[in-house]
Amino acid sequence: MNINKPAPVVYLVDDEFSVRDSLRLLIESTGQTVSSFESAEAFLKSYDNKEPGCLLLDIRMPSMNGLELQEELLKRKISIPIIFLSGHAGIPDSAKAFRSGAVDFLEKPFDNEILLERIEEAIKKDIASRNLSNERLLIQNRLDALTLREHEVLSLVVCGYSNKEIAKMLGISNRTVEAHRARIMEKMQAESLADLIVMARHSEVLSSN
Amino acid sequence: MNINKPAPVVYLVDDEFSVRDSLRLLIESTGQTVSSFESAEAFLKSYDNKEPGCLLLDIRMPSMNGLELQEELLKRKISIPIIFLSGHAGIPDSAKAFRSGAVDFLEKPFDNEILLERIEEAIKKDIASRNLSNERLLIQNRLDALTLREHEVLSLVVCGYSNKEIAKMLGISNRTVEAHRARIMEKMQAESLADLIVMARHSEVLSSN
DNA sequence: CCGGGAATAGGTATTTATACGTATTGTTTG
DNA sequence: CAAACAATACGTATAAATACCTATTCCCGG
Numbered sequence: 001m002n003i004n005k006p007a008p009v010v011y012l013v014d015d016e017f018s019v020r021d022s023l024r025l026l027i028e029s030t031g032q033t034v035s036s037f038e039s040a041e042a043f044l045k046s047y048d049n050k051e052p053g054c055l056l057l058d059i060r061m062p063s064m065n066g067l068e069l070q071e072e073l074l075k076r077k078i079s080i081p082i083i084f085l086s087g088h089a090g091i092p093d094s095a096k097a098f099r100s101g102a103v104d105f106l107e108k109p110f111d112n113e114i115l116l117e118r119i120e121e122a123i124k125k126d127i128a129s130r131n132l133s134n135e136r137l138l139i140q141n142r143l144d145a146l147t148l149r150e151h152e153v154l155s156l157v158v159c160g161y162s163n164k165e166i167a168k169m170l171g172i173s174n175r176t177v178e179a180h181r182a183r184i185m186e187k188m189q190a191e192s193l194a195d196l197i198v199m200a201r202h203s204e205v206l207s208s209n
Numbered sequence: 210m211n212i213n214k215p216a217p218v219v220y221l222v223d224d225e226f227s228v229r230d231s232l233r234l235l236i237e238s239t240g241q242t243v244s245s246f247e248s249a250e251a252f253l254k255s256y257d258n259k260e261p262g263c264l265l266l267d268i269r270m271p272s273m274n275g276l277e278l279q280e281e282l283l284k285r286k287i288s289i290p291i292i293f294l295s296g297h298a299g300i301p302d303s304a305k306a307f308r309s310g311a312v313d314f315l316e317k318p319f320d321n322e323i324l325l326e327r328i329e330e331a332i333k334k335d336i337a338s339r340n341l342s343n344e345r346l347l348i349q350n351r352l353d354a355l356t357l358r359e360h361e362v363l364s365l366v367v368c369g370y371s372n373k374e375i376a377k378m379l380g381i382s383n384r385t386v387e388a389h390r391a392r393i394m395e396k397m398q399a400e401s402l403a404d405l406i407v408m409a410r411h412s413e414v415l416s417s418n
Numbered sequence: 419c420c421g422g423g424a425a426t427a428g429g430t431a432t433t434t435a436t437a438c439g440t441a442t443t444g445t446t447t448g
Numbered sequence: 449c450a451a452a453c454a455a456t457a458c459g460t461a462t463a464a465a466t467a468c469c470t471a472t473t474c475c476c477g478g
Contacts, residue, residue, distance in 0.1 A: 162433090162434070162435090163434070163435070164433090164434075174434095178435070178436075178437095181435090181436095182436080182437085
Protein backbone atom coordinates (compact mmCIF):
# COMPACT_ATOMS: atom_id res chain seq x y z
CA MET A 1 0.00 0.00 0.00
CA ASN A 2 2.78 2.42 -0.82
CA ILE A 3 0.85 5.14 -2.53
CA ASN A 4 3.05 7.31 -4.67
CA LYS A 5 1.79 10.79 -4.25
CA PRO A 6 3.35 12.44 -7.28
CA ALA A 7 4.95 15.81 -6.71
CA PRO A 8 3.55 18.69 -8.76
CA VAL A 9 5.61 19.91 -11.68
CA VAL A 10 5.82 23.43 -13.04
CA TYR A 11 6.20 23.16 -16.80
CA LEU A 12 7.85 26.09 -18.43
CA VAL A 13 7.70 26.71 -22.15
CA ASP A 14 9.61 29.70 -23.48
CA ASP A 15 11.90 29.99 -26.44
CA GLU A 16 14.34 32.26 -24.65
CA PHE A 17 16.94 30.52 -22.64
CA SER A 18 17.44 33.43 -20.29
CA VAL A 19 13.77 33.42 -19.33
CA ARG A 20 13.73 29.69 -18.74
CA ASP A 21 16.87 29.94 -16.71
CA SER A 22 15.84 32.77 -14.44
CA LEU A 23 12.31 31.46 -13.90
CA ARG A 24 13.62 28.04 -13.09
CA LEU A 25 15.81 29.54 -10.42
CA LEU A 26 12.97 31.56 -9.00
CA ILE A 27 10.52 28.71 -8.90
CA GLU A 28 12.92 26.09 -7.67
CA SER A 29 13.74 28.38 -4.78
CA THR A 30 10.27 27.63 -3.44
CA GLY A 31 10.89 23.91 -3.59
CA GLN A 32 8.84 23.28 -6.71
CA THR A 33 10.01 20.99 -9.45
CA VAL A 34 10.50 22.70 -12.81
CA SER A 35 10.56 21.17 -16.24
CA SER A 36 11.58 23.51 -19.08
CA PHE A 37 11.03 23.34 -22.80
CA GLU A 38 12.16 25.65 -25.51
CA SER A 39 9.20 25.01 -27.76
CA ALA A 40 5.55 24.01 -27.63
CA GLU A 41 6.38 20.96 -29.71
CA ALA A 42 9.03 19.80 -27.29
CA PHE A 43 6.56 20.14 -24.45
CA LEU A 44 3.87 18.22 -26.27
CA LYS A 45 6.28 15.47 -27.04
CA SER A 46 7.39 14.87 -23.50
CA TYR A 47 4.34 15.81 -21.45
CA ASP A 48 2.83 12.69 -19.99
CA ASN A 49 0.02 14.04 -17.82
CA LYS A 50 1.05 11.82 -14.93
CA GLU A 51 1.82 14.46 -12.34
CA PRO A 52 -0.32 17.40 -11.38
CA GLY A 53 1.14 20.76 -12.17
CA CYS A 54 0.76 23.88 -14.21
CA LEU A 55 2.13 25.36 -17.36
CA LEU A 56 3.94 28.68 -17.69
CA LEU A 57 3.59 29.49 -21.32
CA ASP A 58 5.12 32.19 -23.42
CA ILE A 59 2.77 33.68 -25.96
CA ARG A 60 5.13 34.52 -28.75
CA MET A 61 7.36 31.72 -29.95
CA PRO A 62 8.66 30.62 -33.33
CA SER A 63 6.63 27.84 -34.88
CA MET A 64 3.76 26.92 -32.55
CA ASN A 65 2.90 29.82 -30.28
CA GLY A 66 1.34 29.81 -26.84
CA LEU A 67 -2.24 30.18 -27.91
CA GLU A 68 -1.85 27.43 -30.45
CA LEU A 69 -0.46 25.14 -27.82
CA GLN A 70 -3.40 25.94 -25.59
CA GLU A 71 -5.76 24.98 -28.36
CA GLU A 72 -3.89 21.83 -29.07
CA LEU A 73 -4.10 20.85 -25.42
CA LEU A 74 -7.84 21.51 -25.43
CA LYS A 75 -8.16 19.36 -28.52
CA ARG A 76 -6.31 16.57 -26.78
CA LYS A 77 -8.42 17.09 -23.65
CA ILE A 78 -5.36 17.81 -21.59
CA SER A 79 -6.48 20.19 -18.93
CA ILE A 80 -3.36 21.46 -17.28
CA PRO A 81 -3.86 24.99 -15.92
CA ILE A 82 -2.02 27.57 -17.96
CA ILE A 83 -0.42 30.82 -16.88
CA PHE A 84 0.55 32.87 -19.89
CA LEU A 85 3.62 35.02 -19.94
CA SER A 86 3.83 37.66 -22.61
CA GLY A 87 6.42 40.13 -23.69
CA HIS A 88 4.14 42.31 -25.74
CA ALA A 89 0.73 40.91 -26.37
CA GLY A 90 -2.55 42.65 -26.84
CA ILE A 91 -5.96 42.43 -25.29
CA PRO A 92 -7.24 40.09 -28.02
CA ASP A 93 -4.61 37.49 -27.18
CA SER A 94 -5.27 37.85 -23.51
CA ALA A 95 -9.02 37.53 -24.03
CA LYS A 96 -8.55 34.52 -26.24
CA ALA A 97 -6.38 32.89 -23.61
CA PHE A 98 -8.78 33.51 -20.77
CA ARG A 99 -11.81 32.45 -22.74
CA SER A 100 -10.01 29.20 -23.42
CA GLY A 101 -9.51 28.68 -19.73
CA ALA A 102 -6.21 30.29 -18.86
CA VAL A 103 -5.60 30.84 -15.16
CA ASP A 104 -3.76 34.08 -15.67
CA PHE A 105 -1.98 36.20 -18.21
CA LEU A 106 1.06 38.08 -16.96
CA GLU A 107 2.96 40.75 -18.80
CA LYS A 108 6.72 40.71 -18.60
CA PRO A 109 8.19 42.03 -16.53
CA PHE A 110 5.94 40.76 -13.81
CA ASP A 111 6.15 40.68 -10.08
CA ASN A 112 7.81 37.45 -8.98
CA GLU A 113 5.60 37.18 -5.95
CA ILE A 114 2.49 37.29 -8.06
CA LEU A 115 3.81 34.63 -10.38
CA LEU A 116 4.55 32.34 -7.46
CA GLU A 117 1.08 32.92 -6.06
CA ARG A 118 -0.52 32.11 -9.35
CA ILE A 119 1.57 28.98 -9.69
CA GLU A 120 0.34 27.77 -6.35
CA GLU A 121 -3.21 28.59 -7.27
CA ALA A 122 -2.90 26.79 -10.57
CA ILE A 123 -1.43 23.69 -9.01
CA LYS A 124 -4.16 23.56 -6.41
CA LYS A 125 -6.67 23.83 -9.18
CA ASP A 126 -5.07 21.02 -11.10
CA ILE A 127 -4.96 18.76 -8.10
CA ALA A 128 -8.62 19.41 -7.38
CA SER A 129 -9.62 18.78 -10.96
CA ARG A 130 -7.56 15.62 -11.10
CA ASN A 131 -9.17 14.31 -7.98
CA LEU A 132 -12.56 14.97 -9.47
CA SER A 133 -11.81 13.28 -12.72
CA ASN A 134 -10.22 10.32 -11.02
CA GLU A 135 -13.38 9.81 -9.03
CA ARG A 136 -15.42 10.07 -12.18
CA LEU A 137 -13.20 7.59 -13.93
CA LEU A 138 -13.59 5.05 -11.15
CA ILE A 139 -17.33 5.34 -11.28
CA GLN A 140 -17.36 5.31 -15.05
CA ASN A 141 -15.39 2.10 -15.09
CA ARG A 142 -17.91 0.47 -12.84
CA LEU A 143 -20.77 1.75 -14.95
CA ASP A 144 -19.10 0.35 -18.02
CA ALA A 145 -19.07 -3.07 -16.43
CA LEU A 146 -22.86 -3.09 -16.28
CA THR A 147 -24.82 -4.95 -18.90
CA LEU A 148 -27.42 -3.23 -21.02
CA ARG A 149 -30.22 -4.54 -18.92
CA GLU A 150 -28.54 -3.51 -15.76
CA HIS A 151 -28.18 -0.02 -17.14
CA GLU A 152 -31.87 0.15 -17.83
CA VAL A 153 -32.72 -1.01 -14.36
CA LEU A 154 -30.25 1.40 -12.85
CA SER A 155 -31.70 4.41 -14.56
CA LEU A 156 -35.16 3.50 -13.39
CA VAL A 157 -33.91 2.93 -9.87
CA VAL A 158 -32.27 6.33 -9.70
CA CYS A 159 -35.48 7.85 -11.00
CA GLY A 160 -37.08 6.58 -7.83
CA TYR A 161 -39.18 3.76 -9.19
CA SER A 162 -39.82 0.73 -7.03
CA ASN A 163 -38.87 -2.74 -8.15
CA LYS A 164 -42.49 -3.47 -8.89
CA GLU A 165 -42.86 -0.47 -11.14
CA ILE A 166 -39.63 -1.26 -12.88
CA ALA A 167 -40.73 -4.84 -13.48
CA LYS A 168 -43.95 -3.61 -15.05
CA MET A 169 -42.14 -1.10 -17.22
CA LEU A 170 -39.61 -3.56 -18.53
CA GLY A 171 -42.16 -6.33 -18.85
CA ILE A 172 -40.17 -8.68 -16.66
CA SER A 173 -40.80 -10.22 -13.31
CA ASN A 174 -40.27 -8.70 -9.96
CA ARG A 175 -37.62 -11.20 -9.06
CA THR A 176 -35.59 -10.51 -12.09
CA VAL A 177 -35.49 -6.86 -11.29
CA GLU A 178 -34.30 -7.72 -7.84
CA ALA A 179 -31.62 -9.93 -9.27
CA HIS A 180 -30.41 -7.16 -11.57
CA ARG A 181 -30.50 -4.71 -8.77
CA ALA A 182 -28.41 -6.89 -6.55
CA ARG A 183 -25.83 -7.32 -9.29
CA ILE A 184 -25.80 -3.60 -9.89
CA MET A 185 -25.13 -2.87 -6.24
CA GLU A 186 -22.35 -5.40 -6.32
CA LYS A 187 -20.73 -4.18 -9.50
CA MET A 188 -20.98 -0.56 -8.50
CA GLN A 189 -19.64 -1.35 -5.08
CA ALA A 190 -22.48 0.60 -3.58
CA GLU A 191 -23.28 -0.04 0.03
CA SER A 192 -26.65 1.60 -0.05
CA LEU A 193 -29.21 3.06 -2.35
CA ALA A 194 -27.93 6.48 -1.43
CA ASP A 195 -24.47 5.49 -2.57
CA LEU A 196 -25.77 4.12 -5.81
CA ILE A 197 -27.81 7.18 -6.61
CA VAL A 198 -24.96 9.52 -5.92
CA MET A 199 -22.66 7.53 -8.17
CA ALA A 200 -25.15 7.27 -10.97
CA ARG A 201 -25.85 11.00 -10.87
CA HIS A 202 -22.17 11.73 -10.73
CA SER A 203 -21.60 10.48 -14.19
CA GLU A 204 -24.80 11.85 -15.65
CA VAL A 205 -24.15 15.37 -14.55
CA LEU A 206 -20.87 16.15 -16.22
CA SER A 207 -21.71 19.55 -14.84
CA SER A 208 -19.64 22.63 -15.07
CA ASN A 209 -16.05 23.19 -16.20
CA MET B 210 -51.04 30.62 -13.81
CA ASN B 211 -49.85 33.45 -15.96
CA ILE B 212 -46.15 33.01 -15.65
CA ASN B 213 -44.28 36.14 -16.58
CA LYS B 214 -41.22 34.97 -18.36
CA PRO B 215 -39.10 38.07 -18.07
CA ALA B 216 -37.34 39.16 -21.21
CA PRO B 217 -33.57 39.47 -20.98
CA VAL B 218 -32.13 42.94 -20.72
CA VAL B 219 -28.81 44.15 -22.06
CA TYR B 220 -27.48 46.69 -19.60
CA LEU B 221 -25.10 49.20 -21.04
CA VAL B 222 -22.86 51.36 -18.91
CA ASP B 223 -20.67 53.89 -20.68
CA ASP B 224 -20.04 57.50 -19.94
CA GLU B 225 -20.05 58.55 -23.56
CA PHE B 226 -23.42 59.26 -25.02
CA SER B 227 -22.36 58.45 -28.55
CA VAL B 228 -21.30 54.95 -27.54
CA ARG B 229 -24.53 54.31 -25.64
CA ASP B 230 -26.52 55.58 -28.54
CA SER B 231 -24.89 53.59 -31.28
CA LEU B 232 -24.70 50.38 -29.28
CA ARG B 233 -28.33 50.70 -28.30
CA LEU B 234 -29.24 50.94 -31.95
CA LEU B 235 -27.11 47.96 -32.84
CA ILE B 236 -28.41 45.75 -30.08
CA GLU B 237 -32.03 46.75 -30.39
CA SER B 238 -31.86 45.81 -34.03
CA THR B 239 -31.65 42.21 -32.91
CA GLY B 240 -34.77 42.53 -30.84
CA GLN B 241 -33.01 42.73 -27.49
CA THR B 242 -34.07 45.17 -24.81
CA VAL B 243 -31.40 47.68 -23.86
CA SER B 244 -31.08 49.69 -20.70
CA SER B 245 -28.38 52.38 -20.71
CA PHE B 246 -26.60 54.19 -17.92
CA GLU B 247 -24.00 56.87 -18.05
CA SER B 248 -22.30 55.81 -14.86
CA ALA B 249 -21.66 52.79 -12.70
CA GLU B 250 -23.47 54.49 -9.86
CA ALA B 251 -26.56 55.07 -11.93
CA PHE B 252 -26.57 51.41 -12.91
CA LEU B 253 -26.17 50.23 -9.34
CA LYS B 254 -29.00 52.45 -8.23
CA SER B 255 -31.52 51.14 -10.70
CA TYR B 256 -30.47 47.54 -11.26
CA ASP B 257 -32.97 45.25 -9.65
CA ASN B 258 -31.72 41.79 -10.65
CA LYS B 259 -35.22 40.73 -11.65
CA GLU B 260 -34.59 39.94 -15.28
CA PRO B 261 -31.83 37.86 -16.74
CA GLY B 262 -29.40 39.71 -18.90
CA CYS B 263 -25.85 40.86 -19.28
CA LEU B 264 -23.80 43.96 -18.73
CA LEU B 265 -21.78 45.82 -21.33
CA LEU B 266 -19.34 47.77 -19.28
CA ASP B 267 -16.89 50.44 -20.22
CA ILE B 268 -13.60 50.20 -18.39
CA ARG B 269 -12.63 53.83 -18.13
CA MET B 270 -15.23 56.14 -16.64
CA PRO B 271 -15.10 59.11 -14.33
CA SER B 272 -15.81 58.27 -10.73
CA MET B 273 -16.40 54.52 -10.42
CA ASN B 274 -14.76 52.65 -13.29
CA GLY B 275 -15.69 49.36 -14.83
CA LEU B 276 -13.44 47.15 -12.75
CA GLU B 277 -14.65 48.82 -9.59
CA LEU B 278 -18.22 48.19 -10.57
CA GLN B 279 -17.39 44.57 -11.20
CA GLU B 280 -15.93 44.29 -7.73
CA GLU B 281 -18.90 46.01 -6.19
CA LEU B 282 -21.22 43.56 -7.91
CA LEU B 283 -19.16 40.64 -6.63
CA LYS B 284 -19.34 42.10 -3.14
CA ARG B 285 -23.10 42.33 -3.44
CA LYS B 286 -23.25 38.80 -4.84
CA ILE B 287 -24.84 40.04 -8.01
CA SER B 288 -23.69 37.70 -10.69
CA ILE B 289 -24.71 39.27 -13.97
CA PRO B 290 -22.30 38.30 -16.76
CA ILE B 291 -20.10 41.16 -17.81
CA ILE B 292 -18.66 41.99 -21.20
CA PHE B 293 -16.08 44.70 -20.90
CA LEU B 294 -15.60 47.33 -23.56
CA SER B 295 -12.40 49.27 -23.48
CA GLY B 296 -10.99 52.15 -25.42
CA HIS B 297 -7.41 51.73 -24.34
CA ALA B 298 -6.85 49.30 -21.57
CA GLY B 299 -3.92 47.07 -20.85
CA ILE B 300 -3.41 43.42 -20.19
CA PRO B 301 -3.49 43.90 -16.42
CA ASP B 302 -7.01 45.30 -16.57
CA SER B 303 -8.12 42.59 -18.92
CA ALA B 304 -6.60 39.91 -16.71
CA LYS B 305 -8.19 41.41 -13.63
CA ALA B 306 -11.56 41.45 -15.35
CA PHE B 307 -11.36 37.86 -16.51
CA ARG B 308 -10.08 36.58 -13.22
CA SER B 309 -13.09 38.19 -11.61
CA GLY B 310 -15.36 36.33 -13.95
CA ALA B 311 -15.83 38.54 -16.99
CA VAL B 312 -17.31 36.83 -20.02
CA ASP B 313 -15.25 38.83 -22.48
CA PHE B 314 -13.15 41.90 -22.89
CA LEU B 315 -13.46 43.70 -26.20
CA GLU B 316 -11.31 46.50 -27.46
CA LYS B 317 -12.95 49.35 -29.26
CA PRO B 318 -13.47 49.37 -32.08
CA PHE B 319 -14.77 45.86 -32.09
CA ASP B 320 -16.61 43.78 -34.59
CA ASN B 321 -20.34 44.22 -34.09
CA GLU B 322 -21.01 40.62 -34.94
CA ILE B 323 -18.70 39.43 -32.24
CA LEU B 324 -20.31 41.70 -29.69
CA LEU B 325 -23.74 40.37 -30.55
CA GLU B 326 -22.50 36.81 -30.27
CA ARG B 327 -20.99 37.46 -26.89
CA ILE B 328 -24.18 39.12 -25.71
CA GLU B 329 -26.14 36.05 -26.62
CA GLU B 330 -23.63 33.83 -24.94
CA ALA B 331 -23.69 35.95 -21.80
CA ILE B 332 -27.46 35.96 -21.61
CA LYS B 333 -27.60 32.22 -22.02
CA LYS B 334 -25.11 31.91 -19.25
CA ASP B 335 -27.15 34.14 -17.00
CA ILE B 336 -30.33 32.25 -17.66
CA ALA B 337 -28.63 28.99 -16.89
CA SER B 338 -27.09 30.27 -13.71
CA ARG B 339 -30.40 31.77 -12.62
CA ASN B 340 -32.17 28.52 -13.19
CA LEU B 341 -29.58 26.75 -11.12
CA SER B 342 -29.76 29.16 -8.26
CA ASN B 343 -33.53 29.21 -8.32
CA GLU B 344 -33.54 25.46 -7.96
CA ARG B 345 -31.09 25.70 -5.12
CA LEU B 346 -33.17 28.33 -3.43
CA LEU B 347 -36.28 26.19 -3.62
CA ILE B 348 -34.50 23.27 -2.09
CA GLN B 349 -32.83 25.43 0.50
CA ASN B 350 -36.17 26.82 1.57
CA ARG B 351 -37.49 23.36 2.08
CA LEU B 352 -34.41 22.35 4.01
CA ASP B 353 -34.81 25.40 6.19
CA ALA B 354 -38.29 24.26 7.09
CA LEU B 355 -36.92 21.09 8.65
CA THR B 356 -36.50 20.89 12.38
CA LEU B 357 -33.15 20.12 13.96
CA ARG B 358 -34.08 16.54 14.54
CA GLU B 359 -35.31 16.15 11.03
CA HIS B 360 -32.00 17.47 9.78
CA GLU B 361 -30.15 14.88 11.78
CA VAL B 362 -32.31 12.11 10.46
CA LEU B 363 -31.99 13.39 6.92
CA SER B 364 -28.22 13.40 6.99
CA LEU B 365 -28.15 9.85 8.25
CA VAL B 366 -30.66 8.82 5.61
CA VAL B 367 -28.60 10.28 2.79
CA CYS B 368 -25.57 8.53 4.21
CA GLY B 369 -27.40 5.32 3.48
CA TYR B 370 -28.28 4.19 6.97
CA SER B 371 -31.45 2.21 7.51
CA ASN B 372 -34.13 3.39 9.88
CA LYS B 373 -33.03 0.82 12.38
CA GLU B 374 -29.46 2.02 12.36
CA ILE B 375 -30.56 5.60 12.61
CA ALA B 376 -32.77 4.79 15.56
CA LYS B 377 -29.87 3.17 17.34
CA MET B 378 -27.55 6.06 16.58
CA LEU B 379 -29.93 8.69 17.81
CA GLY B 380 -31.05 6.59 20.75
CA ILE B 381 -34.70 6.78 19.75
CA SER B 382 -37.21 4.24 18.58
CA ASN B 383 -37.67 2.86 15.16
CA ARG B 384 -41.09 4.38 14.83
CA THR B 385 -39.94 7.82 15.64
CA VAL B 386 -37.37 7.68 12.93
CA GLU B 387 -40.06 6.60 10.53
CA ALA B 388 -42.24 9.46 11.63
CA HIS B 389 -39.45 11.94 11.08
CA ARG B 390 -38.64 10.43 7.79
CA ALA B 391 -42.19 10.71 6.61
CA ARG B 392 -42.30 14.36 7.63
CA ILE B 393 -39.05 14.98 5.86
CA MET B 394 -40.34 13.47 2.65
CA GLU B 395 -43.42 15.60 2.96
CA LYS B 396 -41.64 18.84 3.72
CA MET B 397 -39.05 18.29 1.02
CA GLN B 398 -41.73 17.33 -1.45
CA ALA B 399 -39.72 14.30 -2.37
CA GLU B 400 -41.52 11.51 -4.10
CA SER B 401 -38.86 8.94 -3.54
CA LEU B 402 -35.66 8.29 -1.70
CA ALA B 403 -33.81 9.05 -4.88
CA ASP B 404 -35.44 12.45 -5.03
CA LEU B 405 -34.60 13.16 -1.45
CA ILE B 406 -31.00 12.19 -1.80
CA VAL B 407 -30.51 14.29 -4.87
CA MET B 408 -32.01 17.30 -3.17
CA ALA B 409 -30.01 16.87 -0.02
CA ARG B 410 -26.79 16.54 -1.97
CA HIS B 411 -27.69 19.48 -4.11
CA SER B 412 -27.39 21.88 -1.25
CA GLU B 413 -24.37 20.22 0.31
CA VAL B 414 -22.28 20.40 -2.78
CA LEU B 415 -22.21 24.09 -3.51
CA SER B 416 -19.78 22.87 -6.12
CA SER B 417 -18.03 24.87 -8.73
CA ASN B 418 -18.45 28.47 -9.92
C1' DC C 419 -52.16 30.13 30.39
C1' DC C 420 -53.42 27.65 26.51
C1' DG C 421 -52.71 26.02 21.74
C1' DG C 422 -49.63 24.24 18.62
C1' DG C 423 -45.74 22.21 17.01
C1' DA C 424 -41.61 19.27 17.99
C1' DA C 425 -40.08 15.00 19.66
C1' DT C 426 -41.19 10.92 21.34
C1' DA C 427 -43.56 6.15 21.33
C1' DG C 428 -46.87 2.36 20.56
C1' DG C 429 -50.03 -0.72 17.51
C1' DT C 430 -51.35 -3.08 13.20
C1' DA C 431 -51.57 -4.21 8.47
C1' DT C 432 -49.63 -3.99 4.05
C1' DT C 433 -46.16 -3.46 0.77
C1' DT C 434 -41.33 -3.73 -0.53
C1' DA C 435 -36.83 -5.16 -0.43
C1' DT C 436 -33.21 -8.53 0.63
C1' DA C 437 -31.05 -12.88 0.99
C1' DC C 438 -30.83 -17.43 0.35
C1' DG C 439 -31.04 -21.25 -3.48
C1' DT C 440 -32.21 -23.24 -8.10
C1' DA C 441 -33.07 -23.40 -13.09
C1' DT C 442 -33.85 -22.40 -18.16
C1' DT C 443 -32.70 -20.14 -22.44
C1' DG C 444 -29.98 -17.64 -25.37
C1' DT C 445 -25.27 -15.48 -26.94
C1' DT C 446 -20.73 -15.08 -27.11
C1' DT C 447 -16.34 -16.52 -27.23
C1' DG C 448 -12.12 -19.07 -26.39
C1' DC D 449 -18.47 -27.17 -29.23
C1' DA D 450 -18.35 -26.32 -24.41
C1' DA D 451 -17.85 -22.87 -20.93
C1' DA D 452 -19.14 -18.43 -19.44
C1' DC D 453 -22.20 -15.04 -18.94
C1' DA D 454 -26.59 -12.39 -19.66
C1' DA D 455 -31.35 -12.43 -18.95
C1' DT D 456 -35.03 -14.58 -17.32
C1' DA D 457 -38.06 -16.86 -13.58
C1' DC D 458 -39.76 -19.26 -9.17
C1' DG D 459 -39.85 -20.20 -3.99
C1' DT D 460 -39.29 -19.13 0.75
C1' DA D 461 -38.03 -16.56 4.63
C1' DT D 462 -36.70 -12.54 6.82
C1' DA D 463 -36.05 -7.72 7.23
C1' DA D 464 -37.38 -3.16 6.35
C1' DA D 465 -40.35 0.52 5.03
C1' DT D 466 -44.95 2.64 4.61
C1' DA D 467 -49.51 3.86 5.82
C1' DC D 468 -52.76 5.14 9.18
C1' DC D 469 -54.10 5.45 13.88
C1' DT D 470 -53.43 7.38 18.71
C1' DA D 471 -50.96 9.45 22.64
C1' DT D 472 -47.67 11.82 25.92
C1' DT D 473 -44.30 15.35 27.13
C1' DC D 474 -42.13 19.64 26.62
C1' DC D 475 -41.44 24.15 25.20
C1' DC D 476 -42.52 28.44 22.83
C1' DG D 477 -45.24 32.36 21.58
C1' DG D 478 -49.56 34.78 21.39
